[in-house]
Amino acid sequence: MHIDLDRNAGITLSEQIRSSIVDRIQSGLLLEGEKLPSVRNLAKCLNVSLMTVFHAYELLEQEGMIKRIQGKGTFIQGKTDRFRDRREEGPSMDWQNSVADYLPRAQYWRMMQTPLADVANLSMASLHESLIPTEWISEQLAQHAQLDHTLLTEYGPVQGDGSLREAVLPYFREKGILASPSEIMILNGSQQGIDLVASTFVGPGDTVVLEEPAYPCAIDVMRKRGATVYTIPIDAEGMQVDRLAALCDSRPPKLIYTNPTFQNPTGAVMSARRRAQLLELAQSYGSIILEDDATSDLYFGAEPPPPPIKSMDRHGHVIYLKGISKLISPGCRIGFLIANGTFITRLVSSKGISDLGSPLITQKALLPFFASSQLKKHAPLLREKLKERRDLVLRILNRSAPKGVHWNKPDGGLNIWLSLPPALNADDFHMIALQRGISFLPGHVCFPNQQLFHHLRLSFSYLDARQLEQAVMTLCSLLHDFLRSDRLSQRMMPI
């Protein structure tokens, strides 16, 4: 177990060890019954005092996360491994436990472990198949596969298909981003972009700023790189940039990751004013802004949201990511990265190292989508349908959710962010909901550092409309029971 400790982070080493082990347990990387290293070994391995590790284990024991058995050692404690049977590997694989890894948490994989076959899925922020122009893309894919055999016989360019990089220019130009094809790279989905930017520019102890709450899989990436993560809270205007300014003086960030438009998970939109301030800060402190734009096309009002931060970027501070999974097709696994100067060169090199380039066939299949008017026809329809879904969920919540539960009204995107009374744990509620065949995303996985447990994210995009209605109604009724339960009456605090 490799734990990156930051002695200048302003967080005690014991707390850093504790939260690193909690992350691993919550990700299912450490399973019930698994043995932790001894205090002595871990202290030696991390080059810290015995007391530091001892105290971390004490905290974990108080939380019921681990159990110390006299004469035997320290073990991961029950309840945590809810979804996965422990693998029975036999003792011959035990040596593997001593092989340290650089993998502190892995929320997406954890989520994918939940068996959701018969479950009404409010956890996937993904589009229902009726919202995706599937037949059209399938047709293109089939045509390209048969017309151009070199798509299968050649490694494509590492940077991505040149014709697609050309074809997307008008799409980005409309967002105010004037890029040349040499400043664009095609990715295996935008997640790869987060990973590449981090593996290229972020290393152990580098300061990274994330929003709080944040997109869970971005947290995974930054933790894996051993970054020291600071968080800036979100409000209705997005990331609270004034708080970031205060941080910058003591810890100028190497990288600031933001999701400015219909933020995942909160749905917040960063105001134009704050976008400009954020860019200014990055310029003052020599920071990189990683702008992850998954859903800016999915606005429900008459006007589009403020233009991307990238559109104001004159000095190459912003690396812009545009996934198409939430707009056209997750199955193609395609995303775009836009960067300038030496950044794009370095990132393309990095992509080459990581996989030698993406398959061409799926890139070609998307080409006519951008080259024709198809996208212009698709996007307004998608917005309309998603707005209907949002309105449906809001109607049900307004009508049927119990008092004490709060939620936002997102102006776009795929998610609604719900808050239970602070004494309640959305993870416990998720267990109940799963038994009734409903899943959602427990909000604590969206907190990079100190977790809050009373939030949850509902995605209204993945179910068909009738299922969606049914699921949210059931959820409301379950919420009533949950809020009335003993747990609440004993522990609820006034808000």
Place this chain on the structure above:
Amino acid sequence: MHIDLDRNAGITLSEQIRSSIVDRIQSGLLLEGEKLPSVRNLAKCLNVSLMTVFHAYELLEQEGMIKRIQGKGTFIQGKTDRFRDRREEGPSMDWQNSVADYLPRAQYWRMMQTPLADVANLSMASLHESLIPTEWISEQLAQHAQLDHTLLTEYGPVQGDGSLREAVLPYFREKGILASPSEIMILNGSQQGIDLVASTFVGPGDTVVLEEPAYPCAIDVMRKRGATVYTIPIDAEGMQVDRLAALCDSRPPKLIYTNPTFQNPTGAVMSARRRAQLLELAQSYGSIILEDDATSDLYFGAEPPPPPIKSMDRHGHVIYLKGISKLISPGCRIGFLIANGTFITRLVSSKGISDLGSPLITQKALLPFFASSQLKKHAPLLREKLKERRDLVLRILNRSAPKGVHWNKPDGGLNIWLSLPPALNADDFHMIALQRGISFLPGHVCFPNQQLFHHLRLSFSYLDARQLEQAVMTLCSLLHDFLRSDRLSQRMMPI
């Protein structure tokens, strides 16, 4: 510029700084005319003495790699940037130069920068389209695209399509590898496997062993992780495992990367005896073996090569990679990883973090290839055609190569490894060959540490047979001129 220094590596810090800068220059990550950090700044940044950096710069200046201009600074020197125009970004992007990255070298990307449109390509270890069952796969792709729309509407499982993981079992069983589908992961090509294994298990200062020479893109990955790389030379029986045993006592490796069968670039085959010894060493020292098997199917003798190391692995020490780019199709960008115990769990988690999973459509297209007898028909034909090509090249070399040039006779794979007289530089010869429209891989990129410059790799798989014949004949005639040139008479040493 971030440089991972290892104070226990037995290599001086100046030399580590020097070789790290050389790697960047040779990869094209530092371009002619680019300014290096001042001695003072770099020393501060790396926490070393001024003398250490000063000495490193001195070495680089002596080699003609950099130039110090009084009062202006230190700059990358000519000759190195042969293929790429310097980007004219204007001064406003200059701040980017101070952003340190974790990208010490990037050979593949560098290679892809060489404009090879009209060049007879002996540098790509890839199959000519006539050797690939393209129509068959295209047909499958088209069918799947039209039959199963969920391939485009869903994120697939992070671990890869379950039916394909099931379908490949007999293929691996024939190699002596008894895996279950849960022990197999599908990758974006095997390069992603190297990257995932490294990003999961290897970090700054961890000891990694590579063969010498080695597959260049594996070197890139390990350097990017900040590993301390040790090398073990290759002979006719593959990696010299006795030398590894000597190293293990002082520096037990965390990971040993090997290409045991038709090694890239030398074509060497590790004997069954050494395979067993290597596994035994890994067991004794708690090391991971990363066995990269790109070409074991491509044997030219009557009998297949010794079974993979993985087939003997009882305790989960071996992580096995099988790319299909050199067997079926590079364009599908698919590879397989096999691992056991917690290793597979951790690696799947890591894959989720890096890209949320690979596209399903290309996986489905390969499914019938493994599920039917197609592979059984394809492989023997491919072997036969590659053997013909190898024989053709050997015939020409035997007949026409100048004295002083040596080469191996590979029993499989795609490459022939040539050695010039040691005083000659294959990089210089590559410049000449490119002018005559022929490319190959200069061998020095295959050396992880101390580079040798008199080797080169010829791939006989990528050109059509007639072009291949012509290119190798021209190359031989160019070699005659090159060996006769002044350079040689002045500098050649007795072998």
